[in-house]
Amino acid sequence: MQTSRILVIDDDHDLCALLDDYLSAEGFTIEAVHDGALGATRACTENYDLVVLDVMLPGLNGFEVLRKIRAGSAVPVVMLTARGEEVDRIVGLELGADDYLPKPFNPRELVARIRAIQRRSATQQKNETAPEAVLAVGDLTLDPGRRAVLQGGQELPLTSVEFSVLEVLMTQAGRVVSREELCSQALGRQLNSYDRSIDVHISSLRRKLGPAKDGSERLKSVRGVGYIYLRPTVAESL
CATH class of the missing domain: 3.40.50.2300 (Response regulator)
Structure with a gap:
C-alpha cells in the first residue's frame, strides 16, 4: 500500500x-x-x-x-x-x-x-469510476460522478465537504437528517461535543444556494435534531 x-x-x-x-x-x-x-x-x-x-x-x-x-x-x-x-x-x-x-x-x-x-x-x-445516479430536486441538480452541482444550468462553486453534505441531504430530501448522521456520512467521522462544523457548512450552503424559486428556504433546521432539504411545492416545480 x-x-x-x-x-x-x-x-x-x-x-x-x-x-x-x-x-x-x-x-x-x-x-x-x-x-x-x-x-x-x-x-x-x-x-x-x-x-x-x-x-x-x-x-x-x-x-x-x-x-x-x-x-x-x-x-x-x-x-x-x-x-x-x-x-x-x-x-x-x-x-x-x-x-x-x-x-x-x-x-x-x-x-x-x-x-x-x-x-x-x-x-x-469510487463514485468517479462507478458514478451514482444524478440527483435532481427542484432547480438543483447534483452529479456524484462529476462532483458538480448545477442550479438553473449554472455550476455552483462548492467545497468538497459542502458537496458531500448537500449530497446526503438531497439523497434524503424531505426527511430530517440528524447532525450525527450528517457528520458520519459527509465528514466520515463521529460528531463530537461542541463540534459546529456541520452547522458552518450548512450556513455556507444556504448562502451559496440562496432561497427556492418561491422565496422559501431550501435547507431548514429542525431544532435539537438536524436539517432537512425541503422538496419544492407543486407550484414551484411547474
Missing part, C-alpha cells in the same frame, strides 16, 4: 517533531515547513495527500495560506486553531478547509480526522 504523504505547516518546531514521530508510526510520511509562503508553494506544486495547517503563522497567516492553496489545489486541509477561537474555525471552513482541530489536541484525534478524510476521498474516487 502506498504511504500517505502529509505536509505540516506550523512554526512550532516541537509540535512538528511530535507529529512526525506519531504520524510516522501510523504509516504516514511527514514533511514539515515553518513558513506560510513556502508551505503554500509546496502544497500547490508537490504531490501531497493532505496538509495540516496552523492558523497562527508568522508573516503569511494560515487563512492567507489556505486561500493560496485553494486557488491552485484541492488537496485536503486540516486546520489547527486556538482553543475557544470559534471564529477561526468558521473562517477556515468557509475558505475551504476540510476539517479543523483546536490546540492543544491529542495526536490520536488528528489521526482520526485524517483517516476520516481518507475514507471520504476513497468514496469520491
Whole structure:
C-alpha cells in the first residue's frame, strides 16, 4: 500500500517533531515547513495527500495560506486553531478547509480526522469510476460522478465537504437528517461535543444556494435534531 504523504505547516518546531514521530508510526510520511509562503508553494506544486495547517503563522497567516492553496489545489486541509477561537474555525471552513482541530489536541484525534478524510476521498474516487445516479430536486441538480452541482444550468462553486453534505441531504430530501448522521456520512467521522462544523457548512450552503424559486428556504433546521432539504411545492416545480 502506498504511504500517505502529509505536509505540516506550523512554526512550532516541537509540535512538528511530535507529529512526525506519531504520524510516522501510523504509516504516514511527514514533511514539515515553518513558513506560510513556502508551505503554500509546496502544497500547490508537490504531490501531497493532505496538509495540516496552523492558523497562527508568522508573516503569511494560515487563512492567507489556505486561500493560496485553494486557488491552485484541492488537496485536503486540516486546520489547527486556538482553543475557544470559534471564529477561526468558521473562517477556515468557509475558505475551504476540510476539517479543523483546536490546540492543544491529542495526536490520536488528528489521526482520526485524517483517516476520516481518507475514507471520504476513497468514496469520491469510487463514485468517479462507478458514478451514482444524478440527483435532481427542484432547480438543483447534483452529479456524484462529476462532483458538480448545477442550479438553473449554472455550476455552483462548492467545497468538497459542502458537496458531500448537500449530497446526503438531497439523497434524503424531505426527511430530517440528524447532525450525527450528517457528520458520519459527509465528514466520515463521529460528531463530537461542541463540534459546529456541520452547522458552518450548512450556513455556507444556504448562502451559496440562496432561497427556492418561491422565496422559501431550501435547507431548514429542525431544532435539537438536524436539517432537512425541503422538496419544492407543486407550484414551484411547474
